[in-house]
Structure formats: C-alpha cells, structure tokens
C-alpha cells in the first residue's frame with residue numbers, strides 16, 4: 253500500500269465508525285470512496301459492515317470501473333464513478349442509508365428544498381443561512397445504469413447540488429475531502445429530520 257492509500261483508507265475507516273455511531277449505515281449498508289488521483293479511487297468493498305472496516309475492506313478502482321484487490325466493489329460503485337467523472341474537484345463520496353432518507357418511501361416528493369437553516373453552512377460553497385439547497389429524490393432501481401441515468405441530469409443542472417436521495421434507500425453526498433463529505437452527511441440527516449417534524 254502506498255502512503256496516500258494508507259491515509260485515505262484510515263480516513264474511510266474512521267468515517268465508517270462515525271457514521272455507524274450515528275446509525276446512518278445499518279447492517280452492511282452504505283459505501284464510501286475517495287479519490288487517489290485523476291483516474292483512481294479507493295472504495296469500500298461490498299457487504300462489509302461500515303462500523304468495523306479494516307484496510308482489507310478497501311479496494312482501488314479506476315474511473316472506468318476496473319478494480320484490483322481480493323474484495324469486490326459494491327454494486328453501487330457506478331454511482332460513485334459517475335460523480336468523480338462529472339466533477340473533477342470532488343475527492344470524496346459518501347453513501348449512507350440514513351433513517352430520514354429511507355423514510356422518503358412514504359412520500360411522493362421529487363425533491364426536498366432546505367431553506368433558511370444555519371446548518372446549510374456545513375455544505376461546501378454555502379456561506380449563509382439565506383440560501384436554499386435543493387436535494388433531488390430519484391426512484392430506487394436495482395439496475396445501477398438506470399439509476400445513474402436518472403441522476404445524470406442533476407449533475408449537469410444549472411443549480412449546484414451537494415446530495416441526492418434515492419427513495420426508500422439512502423442518500424449520496426460528495427465534497428472536496430472525506431472530512432467535508434462527513435460533515436455534509438451529518439448535516440443533511442439533521443436537516444432532513446428538521447423538515448419531517
């Protein structure tokens with residue numbers, strides 16, 4: 253393992269422990285990744301409990317989806333790659349199955365608009381509560397290519413989005429570092445809870 257991979261793996265392991273403590277990755281759900289270079293990422297393996305990750309549970313993959321290592325990538329790896337391919341400034345993608353994102357199963361909303369909250373400042377590029385942040389909700393689909401297609405329009409929209417929700421499933425958020433993406437995970441779950449009560 254080179255030094256960058258060791259550092260990134262350690263940060264992904266810590267992210268898993270924190271998100272597990274926050275009950276945002278129940279059972280073996282969720283997956284995390286971080287950029288190693290222009291064309292390479294580190295990613296958590298399929299079927300691992302994110303609260304108990306070790307270095308063996310992290311694999312490397314190029315942006316075309318070729319991976320190396322003894323463990324397999326998550327079925328949702330394509331959604332991580334889609335974000336890295338579209339956003340060269342992004343260095344980390346975290347996917348959780350938080351309670352609030354899962355509860356969107358009970359609604360038919362196509363998006364959630366978070367507006368006027370101080371905690372919006374936890375998202376990269378938002379500097380005041382006088383902002384609105386739209387979080388699109390897409391329908392769940394076991395066909396990852398189909399899911400990626402329904403997400404593509406939001407990644408190219410004129411409005412900057414920092415996260416999307418997959419209905420009844422969970423959310424994805426991304427940032428320039430693992431630390432920032434982790435902050436966004438915690439903030440988004442908190443704000444979704446504020447909206448639903």
Ligand SMILES: [Zn+2]
Nearest residue numbers: 282328421422
């Ligand atoms: Zn998932």
